Amino acid sequence: MQTRPVNQKAWFLVLPVVVLVAFSAIIPLMTVVNYSVQDTFGNNQFFWVGLEWFDDIIHSERFHDAFLRQILFSALILAIQVPLGIVVALCMPKSRFWTAVVLVLMALPLLIPWNVVGTIWQIFGRVDIGLLGKTLFSLGIDYNYTQDPIDAWVTVVVMDVWHWTSLVALLCYAGLQSIPDAYYQAARIDGASRWAVFRHIQLPKMKRVLLIAVLLRFMDSFMIYTEPFVVTGGGPGNSTTFLSIDLVKMAIGQFDLGKAAAMSIIYFLTILLLSWVFYTVMTSSDASDRKPRG
């Protein structure tokens, strides 16, 4: 299908941002690419190794395990936070006063620094002094996130849900507020059910904010480092060692800069691919909705 040419001269207006991004992201990324094909023992001396680090990483079981854990974590986060955020936004109170109170309360977790969130949950979950850990223990539930991998996973996932669901809810609420009242009036006249209103009015109107929410939550959960590192340190064993934790261990713990650079590039390409897929799928369905039918 052919349509008219698009004038893209407006892209020149983003040149200042391109320069800023070049200094903050592109030049460091180029350096990482340079490191990924060399080995170094410090003192700014480098030795060419070619594709050896990439070959090592691609065939490394440690990388495969961390990668699968990361995919599973992001999938869980999206599967929980997006529907929960929508439900919370739909259940927001109607009165202005209570809406303001709930919005402030929901924004609180978003204001807490990541390492503080980790520390809060690390203490909260402890069996000896933590409110959650001690309560579960006294109820006869054998919960110990420092020894049981499933408990560690549940703690990390619940912590992330607590920290970030309100972001999804706030975005969805903003989307819901932008729906003109005429849509609801029309739905009432047609005798539409609550589900029909949600499916055919609210959900389509929230699509754009949901796209932002899904992209933000995916990218952030795929890069998660601080909270699980503070709570579990990647353990027990390697059960909560996600890609970023593994990457830092390799780069700083082992000073394996070349290998860590190769891993960073694969990590970056994966995020780029998945974000592009999310963006394309969500915006293309939006574009097809806008097209006239017939």
Add this chain to the structure above:
Amino acid sequence: MSPLAWMAWTWPTALFFIAIALILVSFTLLQQVRPTVPRVGILGIETTRGDRVFISLLGSAFINLGWLAVLGPPLWGALVLCLVYAACVFRWV
């Protein structure tokens, strides 16, 4: 010592980035001479010429990684495959 020594430049990586920069500059100039016409290809999504460059470059990165995982170095065969892939993207996507 060169002021860019901290970036640990090598000739192969420099050539790689020069190639990427040349692709971006040429397509920007081409855009000025012949503005892109968006179209819907076999993926069912609307793409401009720039989108097709992005899809080609990103796909090529994964073709190289896949080649390395299955067949190992050298990657000359992967490079040929990437060129064929890019041609297919520009023709049908």
